[in-house]
Amino acid sequence: MVFKQKIQIRPLGVEPVYRQIADALRNAILSGELKEGDRLPPEAEFAASLSVNSRTLRKGLAILSAQKLITQTRGRGTLVSFPQRKLTRIGLAVGSDAVPYGPYTLQMLSEIMRYSTSHPEIQLTLLSENDPEKVSTRIQETGCDALIILISAKAIQRKLCEPEFDSLPMVFINSRVEDLARFGRYEVKTAQGAMGMGVEKLFEMGHRRIAFVSQEASPKDFVMASYHQDFLAACKKYRISTRYARLGKITENWYDIGHDRTVELFSAEKRPTAILTPGITFSSGAWQGLSDLGIKIPDDVSFIGANPIKEYNPNMSGLFVPIRRIAEKAIELVLDQFVPGKHLKQKVYEFPVEFLDFGSCRPLQRA
Amino acid sequence: MVFKQKIQIRPLGVEPVYRQIADALRNAILSGELKEGDRLPPEAEFAASLSVNSRTLRKGLAILSAQKLITQTRGRGTLVSFPQRKLTRIGLAVGSDAVPYGPYTLQMLSEIMRYSTSHPEIQLTLLSENDPEKVSTRIQETGCDALIILISAKAIQRKLCEPEFDSLPMVFINSRVEDLARFGRYEVKTAQGAMGMGVEKLFEMGHRRIAFVSQEASPKDFVMASYHQDFLAACKKYRISTRYARLGKITENWYDIGHDRTVELFSAEKRPTAILTPGITFSSGAWQGLSDLGIKIPDDVSFIGANPIKEYNPNMSGLFVPIRRIAEKAIELVLDQFVPGKHLKQKVYEFPVEFLDFGSCRPLQRA
Structure with a gap:
């Protein structure tokens, strides 16, 4: 080991010499130049090679010892003991x-x-x-x-x-x-019933004619079907009409479905007073559709989208997948599996969607 | 080693016995149960423990040998040699x-x-x-x-x-x-002059009254200042007015800047024929502002945003940071640094923004 080259002592430096020694060795250990188990030279030899006295060297090594970067053992000398955390x-x-x-x-x-x-x-x-x-x-x-x-x-x-x-x-x-x-296997997921929460919010604000714009069920993807089921179940629960549901074909572009079906629904004579959409792309299209028709949100219609991003449309109230809570639970659940004997109550952890109000809904003004 | 328990031979199974042996050993190696350097039992003993004849065992081991998962050496027996790739x-x-x-x-x-x-x-x-x-x-x-x-x-x-x-x-x-x-150090970055490309596109389409909505320079962040400089330099180059530039204060919300400054600019008498914005949040606000005024895009005004996301607004033409090219170059440049003796020409690699036309711009119809 060529400590002379690694450790540049400046006797007239601002930092005391013992601290310079500690810092230089610390850097060598943390950067991997010195590895766990490496043996430092015997004290007298080491001190001489650095042109410092033994007391100064010992003072420097004491710092590293306190930082648990070296282990000093009688008979076995000084060993590097970088405390490698187990990640x-x-x-x-x-x-x-x-x-x-x-x-x-x-x-x-x-x-x-x-x-x-x-x-x-x-x-x-x-x-x-x-x-x-x-x-x-x-x-x-x-x-x-x-x-x-x-x-x-x-x-x-x-x-x-x-x-x-x-x-x-x-x-x-x-x-x-x-x-x-x-x-x-363990599972963390969004609870079913997201669209039900949307219907509930709108119902509580007095809305009874609620538009729902989504895509028809695809053989490969049951998510859209479940959103539609959600919507139908909630309408049944609150005894409101399901006639304002419009499902685009699986071949259609989601933005266009959102836009075109909304324009269709709101161009008709007895138009809905609120709209609910199960995805950001439908929501964006629907918002633009209302804008194109000159229909004001929330004055003329209340709007609930799904997972809007505030940067793009800070005015769209929405139902949000609780991404943060799901992410945190997933990490905790992984770590819990490393705790010996820890009893995990459930296999499946569900979190409901969250309704965040950014101003695109309001209680229905009865004519 | 307890191979009997690991390897379940089903003599009447669909798979031939030698293949069952190969598969079971392969799984044990890939899953880490058997590790590199582990020695398999001597052939006769191994065959007997599995209740198969030696020829069947050898046939199975030959598959693993071909897959380089074991090494058979005379005198040293059969060793597991999982070919650990260096990642x-x-x-x-x-x-x-x-x-x-x-x-x-x-x-x-x-x-x-x-x-x-x-x-x-x-x-x-x-x-x-x-x-x-x-x-x-x-x-x-x-x-x-x-x-x-x-x-x-x-x-x-x-x-x-x-x-x-x-x-x-x-x-x-x-x-x-x-x-x-x-x-x-090596660096991959977006080339300067993005807004210049926007002005150029609009100029080529005949636009001379180009709005620019952004934020004033902040002491901490020089990006906004550089966009503004870009815009001014391009206006100078094409000899067009810079009077339609509006910079919000650093305390203002970006969406509101986009929305409110656009409404201001387009409510005035001699309004711009095109608008250019240097960020998705300004762009979203500006788009909504025009929509609120009932101004049609691209019929009444051409629109170039920056980094729009197609899902949210598939109609907004924009200037895109070439994220894919930058990402690919960064990985290649890292890998190149591992090639001994490879000469890398440059330290800095720049990629210009890309203009993608989604229909919100069109040549100016002269009155």
């Missing part, structure tokens, strides 16, 4: 078929990252793999200790339910695979 | 002060992730650390081989320019620190 490496399985990701996935990633900064023992690693046959190798290569499955092909999700992965702590976020708990 | 672990330094991240950062992350999926030798790891004193330790703990610095406090960026990090390959993306090249 929990959490793989974020995000799939590679859906990139670049939509706003929902990106916000979820962002919130997971944000929350992880308050847990310095966590290291987040991105795991993009869509080939079920390769996922095992990939997990091993990346050294993941746990997984958060954000979005992924069903084939990957099913693969991760196999017994081979039973000992790998994992949490699925808003998975569309129904029977994860059956395989002993 | 390059790239840390994405994203800062923890800016989370949850804005659309720009999230899209950049998304594009980096997307591009990395085509490089299976890359592992992306998130590095959130804003304390310059801790960044060295953090890099070591996470085992990063390289860094892509996406957004971060200037203090961190300056820290990463210190000699301590000279041997760590790194690339800065759209950094606001001016003198990175001086420290031998």
Whole structure:
């Protein structure tokens, strides 16, 4: 070891010499030049090589010892003992078929990252793999200790339910695979009934003619169907008409559905007094449609969108997937699986959507 | 080793016995139950323990050997030789002060992730650390081989320019620190002059009264000032008036600036025929402002926004930061730094913004 070159002592420097020694060694340890288990030269030799006296060297080493960066043992000399924290490496399985990701996935990633900064023992690693046959190798290569499955092909999700992965702590976020708990897997998700909350809010404000603009159910995607079911169930509950629901075809562009169906509904004679849409793209189209017709929000119509982004439209009240709460719960649930003997009550944790009022709704003024 | 329990042979199964053996061993190796260097039992003993004949066992082992998962050597027996690829672990330094991240950062992350999926030798790891004193330790703990610095406090960026990090390959993306090249650091960024391209497009379409809505320069953030300079320089070049530029105060909300200044400009008598805005939030506000005035786009006014998101407003033509090209170049530039002796021509790589036409501009109809 060539300490002479590493440690430049400036006897006339502002910093005392013992502190210069401590700082230089500390940097060498933290930067990896000196590694755990490395032995420092015997004291007298070391002091001589630095042209300092032993007392000064000892004073410097005492600082490092207090910082637990070295261990001084009689007989065995001074060893570098960089206290390598054991990081929990959490793989974020995000799939590679859906990139670049939509706003929902990106916000979820962002919130997971944000929350992880308050847990310095966590290291987040991105795991993009869509080939079920390769996922095992990939997990091993990346050294993941746990997984958060954000979005992924069903084939990957099913693969991760196999017994081979039973000992790998994992949490699925808003998975569309129904029977994860059956395989002993944990799940954090948005509670059903989001559109019901929207109907309830509008109903409480006196609205009875509520438009609903969405897309018809697709054989591949049951989410739209469930939103529509939500809406119908809530209408039944509050005994209001379902006649203002309009579903675009699965071949149509979502923005155009939002725009065109809204224009259609609000051009008719007895028009709705409120509108509810289950997604940001429908919502944007619908908002523009009303704007094009010269219909004022909220004066002429109350508007509830889904997951609007405040930057783009700070005036749109909406139903928000509680992304932050889901992200935080997912990380906690992963970490809980590392606590020996910790009993986790549930397999599935659900969070309802949140209604945030940015001013596009108001109580109906009865004529 | 308890192979009997691991390998369940079903003599009457659909799969031939030798293949069942190969699959079971393969799973044990890939899942980490069997590790590199582990020795399999001697052939006769192994075959007997599985109740198969030696020929069947050999047939199974031959498959694994071909897959390079085991090595059969005379005298030393059969060793597990899982071919551990060396992954390059790239840390994405994203800062923890800016989370949850804005659309720009999230899209950049998304594009980096997307591009990395085509490089299976890359592992992306998130590095959130804003304390310059801790960044060295953090890099070591996470085992990063390289860094892509996406957004971060200037203090961190300056820290990463210190000699301590000279041997760590790194690339800065759209950094606001001016003198990175001086420290031998690589940089990928959006070329200056974005607003100039907007003025040029509008000028070519015959527009001479071009509105520009932005925010006044802030002492902390020179980006807005540079956009304004861009605009003024382009107006000078094309000899058009700069009188339709409106800058909001730094205390004002960006959406409101976009909305209110636009309404102001377009309520006056001699109104602009086109509008240019340097950010998505100004753009959204300006679009709504025109909509509120009943001014039709592009019939009455041509509109160029910056970085609109198609989902929210598929009709807004805009100037786009070439996020994908920047992300790809950053990854390539990191990997290039690992190629011994590879000569990299430049320290700074710039990409101009791209103009994407979604229909909100059109040539001026002369009255």
